Amino acid sequence: MSGLALSPDGARLVTAVSTLDAKRTRYVTALWEVDPAGERPARRLTRSTKGESSARFASTGDLLFTSARPDADAEPDDDAPAALWLLPADGAEARVVASRKAGVDGVVVAQDAPVVVLPSEVLPSAADDAEDERLIGVRSDAKVAAILHTQYPVRYWDHDLGPSLPHLFAGDLTTVAESPAAGAPAPRLALRDLTPQPGVGLRHQDAVLSPDGGTVVTTWTRPAARGALRQVLVAVDVATGERRTLLDDAGADVSSPVVSPDSRRVAYLRETLSTPTSAPQVQLWVADLGDVAGTTRRVAADWDRWPHEVVWTRDGSGLLVQADDLGRGPVFHVDLTTDAVARVTADDAVFSDLRVSPDGGTLYALRTSYAAPAHPVRVDLAAALAAGAPVEAVALLAPAPLPALPGTLTEVTATAEDGSAVRAWLALPEGASAASPAPLLLWIHGGPLGSWNAWSWRWNPWIMAARGYAVLLPDPALSTGYGQDFVQRGWGAWGGAPYTDLMAVTDAAEARDDVDATRTGAMGGSFGGYMANWVAGHTDRFRGIVTHASLWALDQFGPTTDDSFYWEREMTAEMALANSPHLSVEQIVTPMLVVHGDKDYRVPIGEGLRLWYELLSRSGLPADEDGSTPHRFLYFPDENHWVLTPQHAKVWYQVVEAFLAEHVLGLSGSDLPALPETLG
Structure with a gap:
């Protein structure tokens, strides 16, 4: 289970569940709805061989997601990239509302406005969508995968970088609000490129929309001397595309921006640049979104923990922050007036995908630990803040039961x-x-730089x-x-x-x-x-x-x-x-x-x-x-x-088990676990 989306009225909670396909050779992800009240069983919302991901509720209450599933209004294409789908709140059929030849890499929504932003790749020499689509076809038809680099890096973790570069595209959901008439194609978003000629700026972006839909705040990668990269923070006006630098800190990288409910402030993480003699520090900062100069300040400077996920309380008076802590990952509340830090969750667990109810009194999250994989929970945030003491989370009815453990x-x-x-x-x-x-x-x-504190299926x-x-x-x-x-x-x-x-x-x-x-x-x-x-x-x-x-x-x-x-x-x-x-x-x-x-x-x-x-x-x-x-x-x-x-993960464990059985347990001959026949 991964990801969590809460509807604007707080009545619907959606998560993604990955299961094995019929051949047990790959995972397929589907979207499921979980009852926030914890009374009704979870129900499956989507089903396709391609799977669905990146679920987000629009301000309209409609559910958006990305998928490469077949589009009834397009020619069949087994190699079609992911498009943006809309599942209407009224229960009508899901339909494609935006697509690009290069595909879309997720969706960013505004809390209070019908605005969406879509990350998508564009070839550097393409002047418009038509030229981008043509060049993609030229490379594909010629079977050319070569990439001519001019900057570092050339690859990242598990994928090659280039030749295309990430851009951010904006759309207005009101233009696709009405369901199409019988036999008519679904209306499509008119996408505007907010970031023309971004260079490598958006390669590792953390883009968010202000709740009013007026501003995109995102990290921006800037090349530095001797092949290094730096992460700064920029704001892009959704109406005009004007881009301005919010934060350019020569001594640190910035990441994970999140905009306040009133769209006036931005909280972010600041990671100091390490040296051979000094480890990095990850700090929590808040800045004024309108006029950063002189208003940026570090929050809870005496708190000796590294913040990870950050969300605002509904009234904007504080932040909810998840941080590693003694083999756990609790949620903490940071009071922006006093800088006081108080633990919210009492569980011996890690919390992620924090979502606050519209009335500000309830926190929804995924909870995980070595006692259980990720599953949805509800936290009485109002009670925790009123008492000034952590509370236990309450498990909701998840799509699947938690597994029994073979030990303690x-x-x-x-x-x-x-x-x-x-x-x-x-x-x-x-x-x-x-x-x-x-x-x-x-x-x-x-x-x-991590901790053994969260369940992993791998x-x-x-x-x-x-x-x-x-x-x-x-x-x-x-x-x-x-x-x-x-x-x-x-x-x-x-x-x-x-x-x-x-x-x-x-x-x-x-x-x-x-x-x-x-x-x-x-x-x-x-x-x-x-x-x-x-x-x-x-x-x-x-x-x-x-x-x-x-x-x-x-x-x-x-x-x-x-x-x-x-x-x-x-x-x-x-x-x-x-x-x-x-x-x-x-x-x-x-x-x-x-x-x-x-x-x-x-x-x-x-x-x-x-x-x-x-x-x-x-x-x-x-x-x-x-x-x-x-x-x-x-x-x-x-x-x-x-x-x-x-199946490779299965082979991994079978080979590890056989190796350790021979050398640690001292087994031999027929007592040894058999190696998988798939190794030949």
Whole structure:
């Protein structure tokens, strides 16, 4: 389940639910309506083989969404891009109201006005829509995918950038308000390009509309010296297209703008630019939307947490902010008069997709934790603010029941070498006890600026707990939710405090009588994979190690990742070498399973290829003369940083399970879990 949309009258709540298709090879997303009162069962609103996403309620009460499903008013096209659909509030049939040859990438709505903004791509030499459509056809017909770049970067996470560039298009919903007559085509929005010739400005935009529909506030990417990029904040007048810079902070990037109910102020996040000796800080700021000069101020400056999602209270007197906090992600209220911060939610959970009811008394959100995947909840916001104390959220009737867990969830704490407290979640399998202790699996999170606090269907500890492992999910140095000093402890020194923190909390878990300290494994992905590699070269305490999409040679990684300029802010060349796992390959005596996708742009495939070769040629467990080795390399030619397609995810877990069963559990022969036959 993902996303949450609340109707203007507060009577309807819509979320998106992804399920496997009939062949179980991909996910299809449909929109479901949830009763905000928690009385009626959820009901499905959309159904198509292409799926639907980006649900937003317009000020009219109509539901907007994007989908590549067939349009009854157009020629059949299996390769048609996503268009904007409108599902009328009166229950009439959904219809397409806007489309472009390049497709639309979501929808932005105004709370109080029938205005929409659509992100969509445009080829740089196209002067208008007709020319853009023609050039798209020219490239397609000629089978040309080449891109001529003039600026950095050229790719991002899992996709290539260019040659087209994102633009923002505006439309007036009143022009498509009436349902078409029988046999007549549905009226279409007249889209106006609000951002002609944007350059790379909108490549990573966070666009929002002011409630009155008059202004688009969005982040804007500006190239800086030596290949770097900066994020500034701009305002675009919807009527005229006039663009002005709101905030251009040389010492920080800005993101996540949200405009106040009266359309006069904007709250945003400010992330200071890091250096090799100073970790970034994420701060909460508010500015006057009409006249920023002299009116921008930091909010709750003494609050030692990093804000994530931010929404305004209905009366504009405060902000509701979600932030990581000690392995949770509660909602906090920030009073804009006093800067006082008070926790709103009492649950041991993470909240997202915050939506405030029209009367301001109720908060709707998706709640998730390692006890349950994302599901819709209602929070009595008025009671929490009146009492000045957090309240428990009430679960609504979701489209699907929550899964039963094959074990229990508890916490483990330890004291680090410098005296800092280090905590972790521990997923214990059913039956773990002093009489039957469970083997331990240390699972290291990525980021590294993050926390183990929210359910993931992809990185799920319960799958391994169901196989009998106690799964340890620690938050070492660099993790968020423990204050700025906790992040700073590991900054630019990944092999220092993050590593010793992991070993300290592993010691604490192994000291439990329901954990078997003689059978332990470690695994991690991305930064967690880096740490798995570092662990392998600095201790032999684990019997098997799984490293996914991992950094191996930091001098090689830096210039090849998709975000090299950010990396250079964090580590000097000397620091990178001091913390590079590849320099300790000769000390690796633990069998390793290397996993990498060829389409990974954040940690390029060269890291995995070099790691694999050096394990075989230089580690303490080298390949024999016949090439056999206890190490393994699981390679996905068409996956990226994550392994997302359902059957590949299944293969991932089956191979990991078999590898750990052999090396951690000591199984062999017919006792080993079978590898999937899809591997051939």
